[in-house]
Amino acid sequence: MTNYENKIVYDVKGLNLWYGNDQALKDINIKINKNEVTAIIGPSGCGKSTFIKTLNRMIENIPGVRTTGEIMYHGINIFDKTMRVEELRTRVGMVFQKPNPFPKSIYENVLYGPKIHGVKDKQMLQEILETSLKSAALWDEVKDRLHDNAYGLSGGQQQRLCIARALAVQPDVILMDEPTSALDPIATAKIEELIDSLKSDYSISIVTHSMQQAGRISDKTAFFLMGELVEFGNTEMIFSNPRDKRTEDYITGRFG
């Protein structure tokens, strides 16, 4: 069975992806480790969002998508017939570009996942609620209004609520698709702080447009360009001493 103690969480081998006839990902090979933050950078349309959405197969919601290659998640190919996509997505949480809480109470938002997956015990739910909100650094701000509608929260709080919602099903990977692009600098700083604190328990892959953000929060950085993974390595190395000319051009702001 799946061994979640593996150091390597994702081992992507020869991944290709097409939208209809347009190839969006070309022969991607990458290993994503436990307890690390992997930043995925690159200009718009380079395939970085596509890539991250492939990791929990959310990409399949788009009609006409076709993939080849393997994505080994803890040793199991996520495209295998035996892999239930619903289960994969409880192991691999996702946070989106714009905060998308459900139009329900804070309480219902966090417990949505556990509830649809059959957790009924009241005390257990209460514990999940509290730990998830605490891990998302939101508990103190909302503990007195858990039954208020989530839309009363600020944008940054909503995004942290979405993180809490993802944590509530106890995933081991969190995918973040430009999670701070709709937030102001203060809310962004809070999310970045949060990502840093979550690292000890989760492996996090984050798509970002901000080079500074990638530099601040990530251990590894992957640079995508036109559907190809140009360079992947330690963030420090990528930013100080990129091997590929194209990486250097992008990082120094010569294009993109």
Place this chain on the structure above:
Amino acid sequence: MENKIDVRNQIRNNIGKRKNNVDKIMPRFFLIMASVSVITTIGIVVTLITDAYHFFKEVSIFDFFSTKLSPLSANPSFGILPLINGTILSSLIAMLVAIPIGLTSAMYLSEFSSKRTRNFIKPILEVLAGIPTIVYGFFAYSFVTPLLMKLIPSLEAKNVLSPGIVMGIMIIPMVASLSEDAMKSVPNALREGAYGLGSTKLEVTTKVVLPAAISGIMASFVLAISRAIGETMIVAIASGSSKNFTFDITHSMQTMTGYIVEFTSGDAGSGTTGYYSLYAVGLLLFIFTFIMNIIAQYISKKFREEY
């Protein structure tokens, strides 16, 4: 830089030529046009109230809200409860048919169907909405009732069940298409959020999309009810004109609308109590649907989930 075409001057000239009074007159014209429906509504309400007033001078409100209705007997009585009963029962049957079928159709069309199936089913639903109600009435009387008689031998030739069912079929498109609109307008980001937590498509539909669209869905129900309450032709044809107070839906019953149809087709002489009773019934019907519309508006405000 030199402009080859002098647009600026041409615009200046044209602005000078523009007739200012047109800009002032046209909005007034639009206002008058918009007032037509308002004035008509006021006119109808005033007529209903004044003529209903004549009626209530002769018949007390207690006799009006009683179960005995025999407007044409020598000693006429105008208890309206049999009519209210017929109206509510037929509308209830209609909703029992329309809500489950309409809502599940909406869920299917909005969340499950492929574009091709949707493009096939939607136009058919719209055709259903375009059939004249007299055709539905005829359909109820000459097709559905005989069919039901095979299942329920005691069914009368004129009964409430059959037109109720047919009214339900008639308002399916309304429920389905308004509910579908409400569900379609739920932003995709919410669906993605739910999928991201491992929801199946059914869970996304019932636990996220449906609750988020509930105000629009409820509003569609209420509008459909008020349509059923006001529906005339189907019940006039298929449910008969029995004025007995009964809850047995296999029997003939008259609805408020059916009563008005029967008496405007000749029996009530102008100025008689029977004639004025039409206005009293009409006023009550108006109040019924008016309340329904207010409820619909209240619901869509109250349950509005802003996303």
